[in-house]
Amino acid sequence: xxxxxxxxxxxxPDDGIARGGVLLDVKNVSLSFGGVKAITDISLNxxxxxxxxxxxxxxxxxxxxLNVINGFYTPQEGTIIFRGKERRSxxxxxxxxxxxxxxxxxxxxxxxxxTLDNIMAGRxxxxxxxxxxxxxxxxxxxxxxIEHREKVEEIIDFLEIQHIRRTxxxxxxxxxxxxxxxxxxxxxxxxxxxxxxxxxxxxxxxKEDMSRFIIDVNQQRGTTIALxxxxxxxxxxxxxxxxxxxxxxxxxxxxxxxxxxxxxxxxAYLGVPH
Amino acid sequence: MFYRTAGQFKTSYEADHALxxxxxxxxxxxxILIFAFxxxxxxxxxxxxxxxxxPVLIYSLAALGLNILTGYAGQLSLGTGAFMGVGAYxxxxxxxxxxxxxxxxxxxxxxxxxAAIGVLxxxxxxxxxxxxxxxxxxxxxxxxxxxxxxxxxxYNYNASxxxxxxxxxxxxxTVAGPRATAxxxxxxxxxxxxxxxxxxxxxxRGRIGRMWKAVxxxxxxxxxxxxxxxxxxxxxxxxxxxxVGIAGALFVFLWRGAAEANLFDIxxxxxxxxxxxxxxxxxxxxxxxxAILIVALPVIISSVPGAFGIPVDSAMVEHLNIxxxxxxxxAFLIIEPHGLARFWAMIREKFIxxxxxx
Amino acid sequence: xxxxxxxLVQPFxxxxxxxxxxxxxxxxxxxxxxxxxxxxxxxxxIYKSSRIFNFAQGxxxxxxxxxxxxxxxxxxxxxxxxxxxxxxxxILAMTIERVVLRPLVNxxxxxxxxxxxxxTLFLIGFGELIFGGENKVMITEQLFIPTGSIVFEPFGGxxxxxxxxxxxxxxxxxxxxxxxxxxxxxxxxxxxxxxxDDHQAALSVGISxxxxxxxxxxxxxxxxxxxxxxxxxxxxxxxxxxxxAFKALPVLMLGGxxxxxxxxxxxxxxxxxxxxxxxxxxxxxxxxNTEAWFAYMLALLVLLFRPxxxxxxxxxxxx
Numbered sequence: 001x002x003x004x005x006x007x008x009x010x011x012x013p014d015d016g017i018a019r020g021g022v023l024l025d026v027k028n029v030s031l032s033f034g035g036v037k038a039i040t041d042i043s044l045n046x047x048x049x050x051x052x053x054x055x056x057x058x059x060x061x062x063x064x065x066l067n068v069i070n071g072f073y074t075p076q077e078g079t080i081i082f083r084g085k086e087r088r089s090x091x092x093x094x095x096x097x098x099x100x101x102x103x104x105x106x107x108x109x110x111x112x113x114x115t116l117d118n119i120m121a122g123r124x125x126x127x128x129x130x131x132x133x134x135x136x137x138x139x140x141x142x143x144x145x146i147e148h149r150e151k152v153e154e155i156i157d158f159l160e161i162q163h164i165r166r167t168x169x170x171x172x173x174x175x176x177x178x179x180x181x182x183x184x185x186x187x188x189x190x191x192x193x194x195x196x197x198x199x200x201x202x203x204x205x206x207k208e209d210m211s212r213f214i215i216d217v218n219q220q221r222g223t224t225i226a227l228x229x230x231x232x233x234x235x236x237x238x239x240x241x242x243x244x245x246x247x248x249x250x251x252x253x254x255x256x257x258x259x260x261x262x263x264x265x266x267x268a269y270l271g272v273p274h
Numbered sequence: 275m276f277y278r279t280a281g282q283f284k285t286s287y288e289a290d291h292a293l294x295x296x297x298x299x300x301x302x303x304x305x306i307l308i309f310a311f312x313x314x315x316x317x318x319x320x321x322x323x324x325x326x327x328x329p330v331l332i333y334s335l336a337a338l339g340l341n342i343l344t345g346y347a348g349q350l351s352l353g354t355g356a357f358m359g360v361g362a363y364x365x366x367x368x369x370x371x372x373x374x375x376x377x378x379x380x381x382x383x384x385x386x387x388x389a390a391i392g393v394l395x396x397x398x399x400x401x402x403x404x405x406x407x408x409x410x411x412x413x414x415x416x417x418x419x420x421x422x423x424x425x426x427x428x429y430n431y432n433a434s435x436x437x438x439x440x441x442x443x444x445x446x447x448t449v450a451g452p453r454a455t456a457x458x459x460x461x462x463x464x465x466x467x468x469x470x471x472x473x474x475x476x477x478x479r480g481r482i483g484r485m486w487k488a489v490x491x492x493x494x495x496x497x498x499x500x501x502x503x504x505x506x507x508x509x510x511x512x513x514x515x516x517x518v519g520i521a522g523a524l525f526v527f528l529w530r531g532a533a534e535a536n537l538f539d540i541x542x543x544x545x546x547x548x549x550x551x552x553x554x555x556x557x558x559x560x561x562x563x564x565a566i567l568i569v570a571l572p573v574i575i576s577s578v579p580g581a582f583g584i585p586v587d588s589a590m591v592e593h594l595n596i597x598x599x600x601x602x603x604x605a606f607l608i609i610e611p612h613g614l615a616r617f618w619a620m621i622r623e624k625f626i627x628x629x630x631x632x
Numbered sequence: 633x634x635x636x637x638x639x640l641v642q643p644f645x646x647x648x649x650x651x652x653x654x655x656x657x658x659x660x661x662x663x664x665x666x667x668x669x670x671x672x673x674x675x676x677x678i679y680k681s682s683r684i685f686n687f688a689q690g691x692x693x694x695x696x697x698x699x700x701x702x703x704x705x706x707x708x709x710x711x712x713x714x715x716x717x718x719x720x721x722x723i724l725a726m727t728i729e730r731v732v733l734r735p736l737v738n739x740x741x742x743x744x745x746x747x748x749x750x751x752t753l754f755l756i757g758f759g760e761l762i763f764g765g766e767n768k769v770m771i772t773e774q775l776f777i778p779t780g781s782i783v784f785e786p787f788g789g790x791x792x793x794x795x796x797x798x799x800x801x802x803x804x805x806x807x808x809x810x811x812x813x814x815x816x817x818x819x820x821x822x823x824x825x826x827x828x829d830d831h832q833a834a835l836s837v838g839i840s841x842x843x844x845x846x847x848x849x850x851x852x853x854x855x856x857x858x859x860x861x862x863x864x865x866x867x868x869x870x871x872x873x874x875x876x877a878f879k880a881l882p883v884l885m886l887g888g889x890x891x892x893x894x895x896x897x898x899x900x901x902x903x904x905x906x907x908x909x910x911x912x913x914x915x916x917x918x919x920x921n922t923e924a925w926f927a928y929m930l931a932l933l934v935l936l937f938r939p940x941x942x943x944x945x946x947x948x949x950x951x
């Protein structure tokens with residue numbers, strides 16, 4: 001059995017890395033499925049406290065990159081150093097233990113559960129009362145439940161979703177589902193938050209709300225964020241640094257303005273033949 | 275009209291986490307419990323105890339066990355009957371080997387045997403999903419029933435191959451065996467069922483219940499929020515099989531009085547599955563509603579023609595019975611796939627909002 | 633030591649000592665396997681085209697056989713009863729599509745699965761109500777199925793093959809061949825396979841779902857009738873036949889829910905292996921009747937190593 005993460009370790013995001021230091025370092029990673037290469041020899045890093053964007057045309061390997069970072073896929077080559085610790089492969093639930101949380105391109109909520117339960121589920125790893133206490137719903141189990149409920153209510157207030165607390169998420173409109181999913185990721189109190197197209201399918205107003213939440217999370221909570229997004233306007237406004245992928249390869253990396261004027265990037269988006 | 279939530283405010287999370295945040299629910303449950311503990315025992319006939327009340331409770335418990343696995347954790351099982359059998363045979367052996375053992379202890383322990391076997395047959399769930407897993411649970415079903423038949427030690431080498439429940443006393447009252455009264459057995463079963471239901475409600479609404487539901491709704495996402503799939507699934511198998519095993523022990527000791535191996539065959543598994551599904555997967559209340567329907571239906575069907583003075587032979591009743599249950603299952607699935615529990619939830623919603631439609 | 637001998641050596645010694653008996657056992661297993669394969673085939677067709685795990689396939693076998701024999705007993709000539717039974721199976725397919733499938737379209741798998749259990753119960757009650765619950769004899773001779781037996785004498789021993797079993801094997805082969813041609817060559821057959829790949833895509837190219845479902849359930853009904861005749865000729869017609877439906881399930885696990893070839897190979901393999909295990913290990917060592925679970929345990933073991941079955945496609949998980 002895999003050891004459960006130590007709850008104390010989770011609540012201590014202070015890992016000696018100063019703001020601006022390298023939090024995540026991906027070195028020469030390659031990933032393929034059968035004969036299909038999804039990622040070819042990519043290196044990139046994420047600095048503590050920044051908002052890092054990963055962009056690129058469809059099929060560029062962006063989501064695969066996130067899947068590698070949080071352990072869902074194991075790359076054939078390369079290493080990943082997170083918070084100073086190197087690793088080749090691990091189970092996704094161990095990534096959570098190390099402080100990585102994420103949202104998904106196609107909302108991956110627990111559809112049969114309410115908003116509250118979905119976000120509470122994000123705190124499962126931090127709760128530790130055993131089944132004996134749970135059965136009785138008294139003493140430590142109840143105290144623990146309430147303690148975490150308070151944290152979750154903070155997130156619910158922050159994301160302004162009080163009114164849908166009890167609604168099964170399957171019934172919510174898409175934009176709200178995305179917000180609940182962000183809430184669930186925040187409930188894990190991550191050091192590094194991975195967002196896979198957080199604004200896909202949203203209208204302008206919803207995008208503005210979501211951008212505000214992302215900035216607030218980054219500034220108020222000090223959470224480092226790596227995100228994939230197609231809306232260039234949003235990406236350029238939000239992010240500190242942008243990395244551009246195309247056909248599984250890195251073609252540019254740097255501040256938004258620099259990337260915007262990079263010839264390779266323009267070619268990739270306009271579809272110059274390779 | 276009676277259901278008014280207006281004016282009931284929660285000032286603490288503790289109050290919000292009470293068993294019944296809405297006062298009327300608590301009152302309703304109180305009324306039902308008064309009926310169950312006081313009014314039924316003084317009005318029910320021997321027939322009502324044996325044909326309706328006791329089986330409804332025991333089937334509810336079995337369905338509750340299955341529902342934990344299938345409705346909450348999303349792992350379809352077709353082998354419930356065999357796990358009930360494990361509970362029953364384990365209890366029988368415990369009582370035979372330790373005649374002095376308190377019957378409550380024996381039943382509580384027998385659940386651990388079915389839980390262990392349940393975890394064993396749950397191991398494939400780590401690799402196999404959906405219908406493949408459902409078929410895998412049938413492996414448990416057929417193998418265990420075969421074992422009940424062939425392993426003579428299990429039934430103390432009786433010539434008949436059946437297990438026979440001896441007279442067992444609890445606090446001076448006979449609760450099991452030929453001498454036990456229906457009322458004593460009813461009270462015994464009622465107390466066990468109430469206690470386990472209370473525990474099940476608490477487990478399913480807390481951390482463990484959320485983890486089960488997360489695995490059910492989307493196992494990959496569950497893993498990515500840090501839930502260990504293996505532990506969670508196996509715990510569901512453990513808890514579920516424990517409850518099912520207890521139901522099996524009650525089934526034989528407090529109701530049937532004797533059992534042969536084939537009692538635990540496929541038809542029993544399916545009956546429990548029907549109860550859980552018609553009642554509502556992922557609901558505690560549904561198990562009771564489903565059990566009432568499935569247990570009462572044959573009794574009603576067989577008594578209707580007689581009531582109208584139409585002579586119908588028993589084979590005919592049997593055939594009609596099967597046919598009607600089959601048709602009803604389909605009808606229920608079409609009308610409300612989420613089961614009777616959802617029906618009740620909708621009615622309750624209407625009451626709360628009444629007289630305004632929205 | 634003696635135990636190891638009993639398990640690992642003695643059975644093979646027995647096989648070598650009486651090769652003619654081994655051949656007989658293999659043949660019996662093969663015939664059983666053909667029947668399992670046929671039932672599994674009905675399952676696979678329905679699963680492929682509609683994602684329904686049709687538990688009622690087993691009862692359709694009994695129902696078809698019962699209708700055939702029941703019609704004959706009510707005075708219909710055998711050769712007329714056969715097409716009439718096919719008409720009944722068509723009506724059944726249409727009724728199921730109209731009453732059960734159409735209202736339940738897009739429901740979760742488990743709900744549809746439960747509905748087919750509902751169909752099973754309904755058909756049991758309905759069949760018994762009309763034709764009675766007692767055991768019937770299949771009208772083998774009236775359908776011109778030979779009933780003699782052919783005797784071989786290999787290795788100086790003695791192997792007896794029933795002609796009706798031989799007919800069954802050949803008939804099944806013809807049926808499967810016809811089915812494969814239908815699935816691969818005809819327009820409807822291709823539509824069925826398209827549906828198996830992607831519901832929405834198939835709909836968008838203009839395939840009527842209802843029509844396909846009726847056809848698929850009717851084909852499953854025809855297969856059920858063929859299985860019913862063969863099995864009925866061996867064991868009589870009664871609802872006890874229902875148990876063979878359970879025999880087909882491990883075949884599906886082994887072969888993969890969506891593979892026609894898997895159903896056939898899995899069926900034959902399980903038929904033969906369970907017979908051999910029962911005769912050489914089950915009866916001498918375990919008290920017999922191991923056929924009740926052997927197939928399941930075998931399939932379970934295989935699944936632990938290949939979760940998608942022997943012939944299923946590998947599942948790649950995505951997020």
